[in-house]
Amino acid sequence: MNDARESSPAAERNKQPILEVLERVLPPQGLVLEIGSGTGQHVAHFAQALPALHFQPSEMDRARHRSIEAWTAAERLTNVRAPLAIDLLAQPWPITAADAILCINVIHISPWETTLGLMAGAAALLPAGGPLVTYGPYLRNGSHTSPSNEAFDASLRSRNPCWGVRDIDAVAEVAGRVGLQLDELIAMPANNFTLVWRKIRPT
Numbered sequence: 001m002n003d004a005r006e007s008s009p010a011a012e013r014n015k016q017p018i019l020e021v022l023e024r025v026l027p028p029q030g031l032v033l034e035i036g037s038g039t040g041q042h043v044a045h046f047a048q049a050l051p052a053l054h055f056q057p058s059e060m061d062r063a064r065h066r067s068i069e070a071w072t073a074a075e076r077l078t079n080v081r082a083p084l085a086i087d088l089l090a091q092p093w094p095i096t097a098a099d100a101i102l103c104i105n106v107i108h109i110s111p112w113e114t115t116l117g118l119m120a121g122a123a124a125l126l127p128a129g130g131p132l133v134t135y136g137p138y139l140r141n142g143s144h145t146s147p148s149n150e151a152f153d154a155s156l157r158s159r160n161p162c163w164g165v166r167d168i169d170a171v172a173e174v175a176g177r178v179g180l181q182l183d184e185l186i187a188m189p190a191n192n193f194t195l196v197w198r199k200i201r202p203t
Helices: 009-025 041-049 062-074 112-125 147-159 168-177
Strands: 030-035 053-057 100-104 131-136 180-188 192-199
Touching: 009 041, 009 100, 009 131, 009 180, 009 192, 030 041, 041 053, 041 062, 041 100, 100 112, 112 131, 112 168, 112 180, 112 192, 131 180, 168 180, 168 192
Parallel strands: 030 053, 030 100, 100 131
Antiparallel strands: 131 192, 180 192
């Protein structure tokens, strides 16, 4: 039987540093929704390390659902649900509630409208104080944090003019409109950041 697991070198490198943040900021129990699960490496790693939590992976590219399911099966995980296909721009999402939401390497490889949908959907699902954790490269105060990030941004925009590294202040502005506040900014390897947003008021 062929192994359907896909593997991303970047996901393999960053899964442990991200987990070390999640161990501190996620609730001790409940349901964690992952937006943009990709290969499934992240959700399998997190679910194995955090067995008291249940994970709901999601991926718009349905062709990758097989890989997500294969990672779950290979690790014999019982706390990972079958993947969903969630269109961030289509409200409401096909899930009614989540105690925490993860979104890794999505904001910069998608149109700006996707970030607006992410924040609106997260605000609708999360309880008061619930975290939305986003990870990836960001601009700070309108500037790139490294020459490599500037080159990466140019590469993204050459592939799709609607993509690009986003400014943290711009993301925080749209988050604030729906009742989400930036609670923590954590520098990560390879000039990335983990941002922890918290729901502070009803939408």
